[in-house]
Amino acid sequence: MKNRFNRLTSKEWLPFQKSWFKYESDEKLLTENIRFFCRAEPGDEIVYYYGHQSELVQKICSDHDVQFAHYEQFKGESVQFACIDLRDEISSTTNLDEYLSLREKTLDLCKIIFESLVHRRFLCILVPNVQNGPQYLPFAWDLGLQLGSLFSLKDEKIACTPDQNTASTETIFTPSNKHFYCLYFRKDENSAGVLQERKHHFFENNIQTSSGIKFKGQIPSWFILKPAPRKKDEILHPAKYPEDLVTMFVNEFTIPNANVLDPMSGTGSTQVAALKAGRNAFGTELSDFFAEIASQRCSNIVQPIQKELFLTENHQRFILLNKDARSISKDDFPDIDYLITSPPYWDMLNMKGAENQAKRIEKGLQTNYSESTEDLGNISDYESFLADLTDVYFNILQNMKSGSYITIVVKNIKKKGRNYPFAWDLADRLLEKVILLPEVFWCQDDINLAPYGYGNTFVSNTFHQYCLNFQVK
Ligand SMILES: C[S@@+](CC[C@H](N)C(=O)[O-])C[C@H]1O[C@@H](n2cnc3c(N)ncnc32)[C@H](O)[C@@H]1O
The missing domain is CATH 3.40.50 (Rossmann fold)
Known part of the structure; x- marks a missing residue:
């Protein structure tokens, strides 16, 4: 060309x-x-x-x-x-x-x-x-x-x-x-050509407070991971993050025996890493298929525990529930010290043209999480998706104490020639109830580059994921 x-x-x-x-x-x-x-x-x-x-x-x-x-x-x-x-x-x-x-x-x-x-x-x-x-x-x-x-x-x-x-x-x-x-x-056919102030919460009252945790200073503002190849059951999931990423954050944001939650557990990477780091692990996952994989992986490390026994038993534990994260209630889990999670990136997995999607179809692998209408990855309206996702996190705040930390792995999204700054938009909405801390980038170095836009325009391969960090007000 x-x-x-x-x-x-x-x-x-x-x-x-x-x-x-x-x-x-x-x-x-x-x-x-x-x-x-x-x-x-x-x-x-x-x-x-x-x-x-x-x-x-x-x-x-x-x-x-x-x-x-x-x-x-x-x-x-x-x-x-x-x-x-x-x-x-x-x-x-x-x-x-x-x-x-x-x-x-x-x-x-x-x-x-x-x-x-x-x-x-x-x-x-x-x-x-x-x-x-x-x-x-x-x-x-x-x-x-x-x-x-x-x-x-x-x-x-x-x-x-x-x-x-x-x-x-x-x-x-x-x-x-x-x-x-x-x-x-x-400057193009979609540019409005007029400056209009865009309101947001980025600069409101976001002063970090001391939580009693002494940071070890082990999180760099960008990092590259070399994750081990995914195992048989893990590869079934279209968008898993590496356990090493969770380990790094859990070690920095929590102390041993802390309670770590991921409301969208997928294959249970969060729980596996948290348990291995000597923390307790909790989670929900909408898909029964992935919830089962996650539970199985956790059971290989420790036995699950009934909520009632939680306070009396004195060893490590996990609870993984196959349910909609929007309906997490105060009774599902004990108080949570740290939330680390990655949501569906809007409905991008339903865009079958994406290169990664084509490869998965070729291998006969699942390309989205589920067909369920409860699955946030199936909401096609951007604003509704953002609103539902924000509700998931706000709901969890009732289980978290002031001063505790949150990490959410997301990226800005390009869809049909338009840029949706999902990471910034999500942060903006959450800032009503949490404090913004510095974002950290997980830089991916193990994916082949595609010559998008070659000869015509600039379209990058998005190989950086935001790890958005917050503190509960
Ligand atoms: C990006 S993936 C998480 C992957 C996970 N961090 C891992 O490493 O395996 C998002 C997950 O959210 C789940 N999900 C989507 N909508 C949900 C909902 N309403 N409640 C709970 N889980 C949901 C999907 O099934 C999917 O497994």
């Missing part, structure tokens, strides 16, 4: 498609973006850049036969690629007021860029979220939502940096290492 989008060969195209990367230098980062988003015609294309690396970008542009437009000398000419680099203006001391004035300036800049950007061309914003003392401020998510009203929010890549965080304290959850966001917007 002819490449009408940029000057890259298909082999060069592929690595850029990965939705996370190990950041090495600004030169590499900016060169890769300019090469990806500019076409081959020498001299014709113009790159707009706002940020602290103007000199570097000017040099890269001249090395690659594209013109450079400095924001200070910009006269409103047509632009083929724009980059706003806010990394130098946001640090761990940036407070909300400072950010809001930077946001105003950035949105004004974006209005100018919108007028000049050629149809179906991209704007990239480089921006971090920030831990300022006990307050976590998701500036990148805010900008993503605000600008999504002007341009079309198309994609994101996570730049994983090896920088050590120095802000770590024993009682404030502060992951080591760092990451920043490369947010990608496009």
